[in-house]
Amino acid sequence: MQHKTMAQLAQALTNKEFSARELTEYYLQRIKQHDPALNCFVTVTAEQALQQAEQADARRAAGESTPLLGIPLAHQDLFCTQEVRTSCGSKMLDNFVAPYNAQLIEQLNQAGAVSLGKLNMDEFSMGCSGQTSFYGACNNPWDNSRIVGGAASGSAAAVAAGLAAASTAMDSGGDIRLPAAFNGLTGLKPTYGRVSRWGMTAYASSFDQAGFLTRTAEDSALLLNVCAGFDERDSTSAQEAVPDYSSTLKQPLTGLRIGIARALFNGDLNSHIGEAVLASAEQLQQLGATLVDIELPHAEHAVAIATIIGTAEASTNMSRFDGVRFGYRCENPRDLADLYQRSRSEGLGELVQRRTLLGAYYLSAEQYQDYYVQAQRIRRLVKQDYMEAFKQVDLILSPTSADLPRAVNATVDANADFLTQRYTVAANLAGLPALSLPVGLLEQLPVGAQLIAPHFHEARLLNAAHQYQQATDWHTRTPAGF
Amino acid sequence: MQWETVIGLEIHAQLATKTKIFSGSATEFGAEPNTQASVSDLAMPGTLPVLNAEAVRMACLFGLAVDAEIAEHNRFDRKNYFYPDLPSGYQTSQMDHPIVGLGHLDITLEDSSIKRINITRAHLEEDAGKSLHEDFSGMTGIDLNRAGTTLLEIVSEPEMSNAKEAVAYARAIHSLVRYLGICDGNMAEGSFRCDCNVSIRPKGQTELGTRTEIKNVNSFRYIERAINSEVQRQIELIEDGGAVVQETRLYDPSKDETRSMRSKEEATDYRYFPCPDLLPVVIERSFLDELREQLPELPTQKRERFEQEFALSTYDASVLTSSREMADYFEAALAISKDAKLTANWVMGELSSLLNKDNLDIQDSPISATQLGQLLVRITDNTISGNIAKTVFEAIANGEGDADSIIEQRGLKQVTDSGAIEAILDEMLAANATEVEEYRAADENRRKRMFGFFIGQAMRVSKGKANPQQVNELLRQKLEG
Numbered sequence: 001m002q003h004k005t006m007a008q009l010a011q012a013l014t015n016k017e018f019s020a021r022e023l024t025e026y027y028l029q030r031i032k033q034h035d036p037a038l039n040c041f042v043t044v045t046a047e048q049a050l051q052q053a054e055q056a057d058a059r060r061a062a063g064e065s066t067p068l069l070g071i072p073l074a075h076q077d078l079f080c081t082q083e084v085r086t087s088c089g090s091k092m093l094d095n096f097v098a099p100y101n102a103q104l105i106e107q108l109n110q111a112g113a114v115s116l117g118k119l120n121m122d123e124f125s126m127g128c129s130g131q132t133s134f135y136g137a138c139n140n141p142w143d144n145s146r147i148v149g150g151a152a153s154g155s156a157a158a159v160a161a162g163l164a165a166a167s168t169a170m171d172s173g174g175d176i177r178l179p180a181a182f183n184g185l186t187g188l189k190p191t192y193g194r195v196s197r198w199g200m201t202a203y204a205s206s207f208d209q210a211g212f213l214t215r216t217a218e219d220s221a222l223l224l225n226v227c228a229g230f231d232e233r234d235s236t237s238a239q240e241a242v243p244d245y246s247s248t249l250k251q252p253l254t255g256l257r258i259g260i261a262r263a264l265f266n267g268d269l270n271s272h273i274g275e276a277v278l279a280s281a282e283q284l285q286q287l288g289a290t291l292v293d294i295e296l297p298h299a300e301h302a303v304a305i306a307t308i309i310g311t312a313e314a315s316t317n318m319s320r321f322d323g324v325r326f327g328y329r330c331e332n333p334r335d336l337a338d339l340y341q342r343s344r345s346e347g348l349g350e351l352v353q354r355r356t357l358l359g360a361y362y363l364s365a366e367q368y369q370d371y372y373v374q375a376q377r378i379r380r381l382v383k384q385d386y387m388e389a390f391k392q393v394d395l396i397l398s399p400t401s402a403d404l405p406r407a408v409n410a411t412v413d414a415n416a417d418f419l420t421q422r423y424t425v426a427a428n429l430a431g432l433p434a435l436s437l438p439v440g441l442l443e444q445l446p447v448g449a450q451l452i453a454p455h456f457h458e459a460r461l462l463n464a465a466h467q468y469q470q471a472t473d474w475h476t477r478t479p480a481g482f
Numbered sequence: 483m484q485w486e487t488v489i490g491l492e493i494h495a496q497l498a499t500k501t502k503i504f505s506g507s508a509t510e511f512g513a514e515p516n517t518q519a520s521v522s523d524l525a526m527p528g529t530l531p532v533l534n535a536e537a538v539r540m541a542c543l544f545g546l547a548v549d550a551e552i553a554e555h556n557r558f559d560r561k562n563y564f565y566p567d568l569p570s571g572y573q574t575s576q577m578d579h580p581i582v583g584l585g586h587l588d589i590t591l592e593d594s595s596i597k598r599i600n601i602t603r604a605h606l607e608e609d610a611g612k613s614l615h616e617d618f619s620g621m622t623g624i625d626l627n628r629a630g631t632t633l634l635e636i637v638s639e640p641e642m643s644n645a646k647e648a649v650a651y652a653r654a655i656h657s658l659v660r661y662l663g664i665c666d667g668n669m670a671e672g673s674f675r676c677d678c679n680v681s682i683r684p685k686g687q688t689e690l691g692t693r694t695e696i697k698n699v700n701s702f703r704y705i706e707r708a709i710n711s712e713v714q715r716q717i718e719l720i721e722d723g724g725a726v727v728q729e730t731r732l733y734d735p736s737k738d739e740t741r742s743m744r745s746k747e748e749a750t751d752y753r754y755f756p757c758p759d760l761l762p763v764v765i766e767r768s769f770l771d772e773l774r775e776q777l778p779e780l781p782t783q784k785r786e787r788f789e790q791e792f793a794l795s796t797y798d799a800s801v802l803t804s805s806r807e808m809a810d811y812f813e814a815a816l817a818i819s820k821d822a823k824l825t826a827n828w829v830m831g832e833l834s835s836l837l838n839k840d841n842l843d844i845q846d847s848p849i850s851a852t853q854l855g856q857l858l859v860r861i862t863d864n865t866i867s868g869n870i871a872k873t874v875f876e877a878i879a880n881g882e883g884d885a886d887s888i889i890e891q892r893g894l895k896q897v898t899d900s901g902a903i904e905a906i907l908d909e910m911l912a913a914n915a916t917e918v919e920e921y922r923a924a925d926e927n928r929r930k931r932m933f934g935f936f937i938g939q940a941m942r943v944s945k946g947k948a949n950p951q952q953v954n955e956l957l958r959q960k961l962e963g
Contacts, residue, residue, distance in 0.1 A: 080528045088527065100521055102528055201527035205758035234530050235760050313758050316562050319571020320525040324624065336622075340564055363562070363753035372755060 001026050003478050006165045006219040010067045013060065020060070020070025024053035024114050027072045031116065031163050034482060038139050040158040042077045042087050044117035052114040059112055067222045067246075069112035074164040076155045077118035078125065078201040079105050079210075088201050089123040089133035092321050092328045092347035102199025103231050104168060104210050111226045116164050119154030123349045124318065125172055125203035127151055128420040130179070131408065132351050141479040142183065142445055146405040149179030151203075155213045156183040161482040166214040166223060172203040173306055174400075174424025176211045177436035181400035181448020184438045184477050185213045186465060188220040191455050192431030193238035195224075196231030204313035205236075207306070207428040216475055217437065217465035221245035224458060240456050248459045249466040254288035256464060258451075259393030261296045264423070270403045276440030277399045277449045280468065283439075284397070287467050294389045294396065298381045302426040305375035305382070307418045308362050309429075312372050315359025321347065351417075383430040390454045395464055398423050400436040400448035427452050435461045438474040446477065483721070484685035487713050488693075489648045490640035492677040493655055494633050495665040496609065497540045502630035503608050504531030504574060504760075509631045511671045515614070519626035525569035530759050533558075537632045538763060539773065540664040541581045541606050544634060546774050547662055548601050550585025554767075558606075558760045562753040566624050567611035575635075577754045580605035581763065582634075587658065588782050589650045590800035599651050600639040607633050628672075634664070640679060640690065645709035649702050652676055653804065656702075657781050661806045669700050676705055680712045681726070691716075692726040696733050696740055708733035712740045784809055792822035801830055807844045811851045818855025821862050828858060832875055848879045857885040867950055870894050898949045903956055906948060910939050911960060921961060936961070 001009070001023060013020060028046050035041050049072065056070030075081065078088045080098035087093045101109070109115070122132040130138040130153025138153035140146050141161040148157050152169030156179030159167050169176045171189035180187025188211045195210040202208055212223045228242045260281060265274045281291055323329035323343025330346050333339035345353065362371040389396060400423055406412070418425075427434035433453050440447040453461045469475050502509055505522040522529040545552045557579040560572040582604035588596050611629035613622050636655060642648045656674055659665035667674050681693035694716070696708050711733070716726050731740040779787070781803050788799035788809075803809045808829070816825045833854065837847060857874055860866050866874065866889060877888045889895055897903060911918055914936070921932045940953050 078527075080526075086527065093527070096527070098521070098526060098528070100526075197528070198530055199528040233532060235532050236530075236758075312755060316560050316572050316753070316755075319562060319564065320527070320569060322564060322566075322571060324566050325524050325569060326526065336566065360562075360753060363755050365751045365753070368753075368755070 003162050003215070004165070005215045006071050006222055007067070007216070009071055009165055010069070010222075013070050014065050020053040020056040020114065021050060023070065024049050024072050024116070027116055027164060030161075034161055034163060037144075038141055038157050038161055038163070039136050040120055040138055040154040040161070040163055041074070041117045042089070042120050042133075042135050042154070043085055045084055045115060048084070049114050049116050052109075052112075056112045056114060064112070066111060068108065068226060070114060071165050072114040072116050073108065074116045074119050074155070074158050074167050075105060076121050076152050076167065076169040078121060078170055079168060080199040080201070081105055081115070081118065084118060086118065086201070087134070088125070089121040089135060090348065090352070091134040094134065094328065096327050098199070100199060103196035103233065104227050105199065107227050108168070108223075119152070119158055119167060119169075121154055121169075122151035122351075124201070124314075124352050125151040125170060125175060126314070126351050126355050128174065128178055128417045129153075129406075130157075132349055134349065137408070140182065140405060141482050143405075145407055146445070147182075147408050149182040149405055151175040152179050152213065156180055156185060156187075159183070159185055159213050159215065160479055162478065166212055166219050168223075169211060169213055170200055170203070171209050171211050171428065172207040173310060173428050174421040176213060177400050177424045177434060177448070177450060178420060180213050180436045181438070181450075182405045182446065183213075184446030184475065184479075185215065186217050186220055186438070186469075186475060187211065187213050187436045187448075188217075188224065188458070188461070189427060189434050190224060190228065190458050191238070191433040192428075193236050194240075194433070194456065194458065195227045196229070196234045196237045198231055198233040202314075202317040204310040205317060206313060207310055209428070216469055217435070217462045218246070218249055218469075220435070221249060221462045221466075224462075228458075238456070243459050245459050245462055248463050251463050252288050253284060253464060253467050256284075256289040256395065256460075257292050257393040258284055258289045258464075259292050259294035259389050259396040261294050261299065261396070261398065263295065264299060264398050268402050269399060270442075272442050273399050273401070273403065273447050276442065276447045277397065280439035280449045281397055283471060284464065284468060287471060289464070292393050294393060296385045296389060296426070298378060298385050299426060301378050302382055302429055303418050303422050305378045306421070306425040306429055307358075307415075308371045308375040309379065311355045311359030312362045313359070315356045315363065318348075318352070318356050323347070379429050382426055386426070386430045386432060386452070394453070394457075394460060396452040398450050398452070400424060400450040404442060404445050404447075423450055431455060433458045433461055435465055437465045437468065438477065439468075439472075440474060441477065446474070485682045485713075485717050486685045486687075487644055487709075488640045488681050488683065488690055489642040489645070489709060490679040491638045491642070491648060491652060492679070493636040493638075493652065494675045494677075495636060495655070495659050495667075496673040497537055497632040497634050497664050498666055499534050499536045499540065499632045501534060501536075503534050503537045503606065503632035505630055507630065511668075511673075513627055515623070515625035515627060517627065519611075519629060523569065523626050523630045525571070531574060531757070533760060533763065534632065537606055538581065538765070540632075540662075541604065541634055542765065542770060542773055543662050543664055543777065544604055544636070544659065545582035545585065546770065546777055547658055547780055548582075548585035548587050550601060550604070551583035552581065552765055552770060553579065553583060554765055555579060555762045556581040556765070557762045558757040559754045560757045563750050565610065566622065567613050567626070567629065569611070569626060569629060573608060573610065574757055574760070575607035576605035579762075581765070587651070587654055589647070589654045590785070590796060591650060592646060594796040594800075596796070597647065599641050602637045602639050604634055604636040607635060609633050640681070640693075645706040645713070648678060648709055649706045652705055653702060654781065657804050657806075661778055661781055663778075669702075672700065675700055678705060678709055678712075680709055680716070682713060682716045682720070692728050694726060694728065694740070695730050697730055697743065699733055704733060704735055707735070707738060708740060711738055715740065778806070792816070792826070794822060794826055798826050798830065802826060805844070811844050811847070814851035815855040815858065818852060819858035819862065821858060824858055824861065825855070828854060832872065836879055848881070849875065853878050853884055860885055860889060864896060864898060864949060865889065866894055866896050867946065870896070870946055894947060896949050897944055897947045898952060900952060900956065903944075903948050903952050906944050907940055907953070907957055907960055910936070910943050914939060918961070933957070933961070
C-alpha cells in the first residue's frame with residue numbers, strides 16, 4: 001500500500017487486494033506512527049474514516065467502482081466540515097465546528113472518498129513556511145531542518161510521507177504549488193472559479209482556489225473530475241462545461257507549444273533549479289512539444305501587487321473573526337471595544353495581525369488610490385501579458401520556486417514570504433490554472449517546475465504533466481524514513 | 483437676517499423580497515430572534531453571498547419609475563466597520579456604481595403647484611441586524627433576523643426648501659414604492675426610514691451651508707418636526723455667533739429636538755472597495771424593456787389622468803392618487819356614482835375623517851367603494867339630501883346594511899311632492915307668524931338672514947327629508963307672495 005498513487009489504490013480495491021477499511025486502517029496506523037514527528041494533522045478523524053471506509057466497501061460490494069470510492073484523503077483545515085473542527089491553524093477557530101460542509105468536501109464524500117482528518121496549515125493561509133500555525137510548525141519529511149512550505153504545509157507533508165493518498169488545499173498565491181515542489185508532489189491550482197469556494201475559508205477572495213496535492217497528474221485528474229463544476233452558492237464559480245480530465249491524459253504532446261520566459265530564469269533563481277526546469281523542457285520537447293520564447297513584461301510586479309490586493313481582501317475577510325458569534329472570545333471583556341481588541345489580538349497570530357493591518361492600510365481613504373486602485377490596473381496588465389503569450393503558446397513553463405526551502409531557523413524579513421511566491425502568484429492574479437510537478441533532485445531535495453495554461457485548460461496541464469511523468473520517475477521519489 | 487433652508491433626503495426602503503439580498507433566509511418581520519439567520523447571515527467562514535435577482539428587478543422598477551439612468555453595469559462594494567449586529571464586519575453596499583443613477587420625481591405642493599425633485603441615485607445594500615439592550619442584564623443581545631434584508635437607499639438632491647416639501651417628497655417616494663409593490667412602506671416596522679440632510683444659508687446665497695444629517699426618522703410627522711427643530715437650532719446657533727458642525731444627529735420626539743450623535747472628525751474610514759465575492763451585475767436592455775411594460779400606472783400619471791378625465795383640481799387629484807388603494811377606491815366608487823366631483827368630496831371628506839378617526843387604512847374601510855357609490859347615487863337622483871346622506875353613511879359604517887335598505891328602513895326618503903312641502907311650509911309659517919311679519923317689514927340684509935331661519939324651521943318640521951331646493955323655491959314664493 002505504501003506510496004501508491006490513488007489510481008493504483010483504486011485498482012487494488014477493485015481487484016480486492018485489500019478493502020477500503022484495511023486501507024484506511026493502514027493510513028491511520030501510519031499517521032499514528034509518523035505524525036508526531038511531522039505534525040501534519042490538526043485533527044485525525046479515525047472513527048469517521050473507518051465508518052466511511054465501511055460504507056465505501058459496501059458500495060463497492062454493491063457493484064460500484066468509481067475511482068475515489070474508499071480512497072483515504074485528508075483535507076486542509078480550512079475546508080468547513082460538519083461536526084469536525086475547522087481551525088484554519090488558528091487559536092481563533094480552535095473551538096469552531098461548522099454546521100455545514102464545504103462544497104468540495106460534499107463532492108468528495110459523495111464520491112465515496114474517506115476523510116482521515118484535517119491538515120495543519122499556516123494560520124488563515126498567511127505565510128509560505130508551514131511555521132505560523134497555532135498548532136505548531138509542520139515539519140518537512142525530506143529534511144526537518146528546512147521548512148515544508150505553505151500555506152498548505154500539512155497537505156504536502158502528509159502526502160509526501162504517505163499519511164494520506166492525496167490531499168485537498170487552497171492556493172491563493174502558490175500555497176499548493178510551492179509545498180508540492182518542496183515535497184516532490186504534483187500540485188494543481190485549477191482556474192479561478194473551476195472549483196466552488198463555498199465552505200472554504202477565504203484568504204483573498206479573488207485569488208483563492210481549491211486544488212489538490214497528489215503523487216501524480218493522473219491522481220489530480222481523478223480529484224478534479226469530482227470537484228470541478230458550477231455551484232450556485234458561489235457567485236464566482238464558473239458555468240463552463242467540465243470535461244473528463246482523465247480521458248485526455250494519454251494524448252501525445254505532438255505540436256504542443258510550450259512558452260518559456262527566459263527573463264524569469266535570471267536574478268535570484270538558484271541556477272541548479274533553473275537547469276532542472278530547462279531539462280524538463282527538453283524532456284517535453286522529446287515528447288513532441290515545441291519550445292517558444294515568450295515575454296511576460298509585467299511579471300516582476302506580480303508579487304508587489306498581489307501583496308496589496310491580497311492583504312486588502314484578507315483584511316476585510318478577517319473582520320468576521322470578532323469574538324461575537326463564534327470562535328475565540330477573550331475573558332471578561334470590559335466593553336465592546338475591549339471585546340474586539342482582546343479577542344482579536346489574543347486569538348490571531350502575529351503574521352495574521354500584521355497582514356490585516358497592512359491590508360487595512362492599503363484600503364484606507366488616503367492610500368486607496370495609490371495602492372489598491374493602482375495594483376488593480378497592474379493586475380490587468382499582468383493578465384494581459386498571459387493572454388498575449390497564450391496567442392503563441394499552449395502552456396508556459398517556469399520554476400515553481402526560486403530556491404530550495406529555506407532553513408527553519410533562518411531569519412527572514414516580513415516580505416520573504418511574498419517573494420517566495422514570485423513564480424506562482426501571477427497565476428492567481430490572472431485566475432489561470434497552474435500545476436507544479438517534480439522535475440529533479442537537488443541536494444537530495446525535490447525540485448519543482450510549474451506549468452500554466454489558459455483559463456479552463458486544466459486538461460492540457462494534466463496531459464502534459466502525465467506524459468512527462470510517464471517518461472520520468474522524479475514523481476516516484478519519496479523522503480527517506482517514510 | 484432672512485434664512486433659506488436646503489434639505490436633501492436619504493430614504494431607506496426595505497424591498498419586499500421574500501428572501502434576503504445575499505442569502506436564502508426569510509425576511510418576515512417579527513419572527514423569534516435569530517430564527518431567520520443562516521450560516522451566511524452569521525458570516526461563518528467560507529460562506530459566500532449570492533445576489534437575489536428579485537432585488538435587482540425591484541431596484542430597476544424603481545429606476546424606471548423615476549425615469550432614471552440604469553447603467554449596464556453596477557457593482558457591490560464592501561463598507562468596512564465593526565459592529566456586533568454586522569456579522570461580516572462589512573456591509574455589502576454600492577459605492578461608485580449604483581444600480582439606479584440620476585432620476586427625478588414630481589411632487590405636489592400645498593398650493594397645488596408641482597415641483598420636480600431630482601434623485602441623485604438609488605443603490606442596493608444589505609441591512610444590519612439589531613442590538614437588543616433590554617432583558618440581558620447589562621449585556622447586549624444580537625438579533626440577526628434583519629441582517630441581510632434588502633434595502634434600496636434613495637438619495638435626493640438637496641432641492642427641498644422647507645419641511646413641508648421634504649414631507650411631500652418623502653410621501654411621494656413612499657407612495658411610489660408602494661404603487662410599484664416593491665416595499666410595504668411600513669414605517670413602524672422600519673421598512674421605510676428617512677435620513678434628513680439639513681442646512682441653512684442667507685437668503686440669496688448660492689453656496690450651501692454646512693449640513694447636519696438627522697438619522698433614521700421614522701414617521702412623516704417626525705420628518706417635519708425634526709427638520710423644523712433642526713432649522714431653528716441652526717438659525718439660533720448662527721445668529722448667536724456660532725457655526726454649524728457637520729455631524730450626524732438624532733431626533734428626540736419627546737423633547738422635539740435633535741441632538742448630536744457623532745461629528746465628522748470622528749467619522750469612520752469605511753475602506754470601501756469592490757466586493758470580490760460578487761461579480762459586477764449586468765443589466766440587459768431587453769430586461770429593462772420587459773420591466774417597463776410591467777410598470778403599473780404611476781402616481782403622477784394617475785394624477786394627470788384624474789385631472790383630465792374627471793376634471794378634478796390638481797390638489798384633489800394628488801390626494802386621491804396618494805396611494806394606489808385610495809385611487810382604486812375612488813375609481814370603484816365613481817364607477818357607480820358617475821359623479822367625479824361628488825365622489826372626490828366624499829372620499830376626501832366623510833370617508834377620510836371616518837378612517838382618520840379610527841386610524842384605519844382605506845383598504846380596511848368599514849364602508850366599501852361599492853357601498854359609497856350606491857349611497858352617492860341616491861344623492862344625485864334626489865332620493866336623499868346630502869345631509870341625510872351623512873346619516874346613512876354612518877349607518878353603513880356601523881354595519882346596518884346598504885344605502886337603499888337603510889333609507890327604506892329609516893324612512894329617510896326625501897319628500898319631493900310639492901303639495902306635501904307646501905303643507906309643511908304652511909304649518910311652519912303659521913307657527914312663526916310674528917317672524918313672518920318681521921320678515922316682511924325687514925330690509926334686504928335682514929331678510930337674507932331670516933330666510934335661513936325659515937329654511938331651518940322647515941327642515942326641522944320635515945325631519946330633514948324635504949327636498950332642499952324645493953323648500954327654498956316654495957318658501958320664497960310664499961314669503962314674497
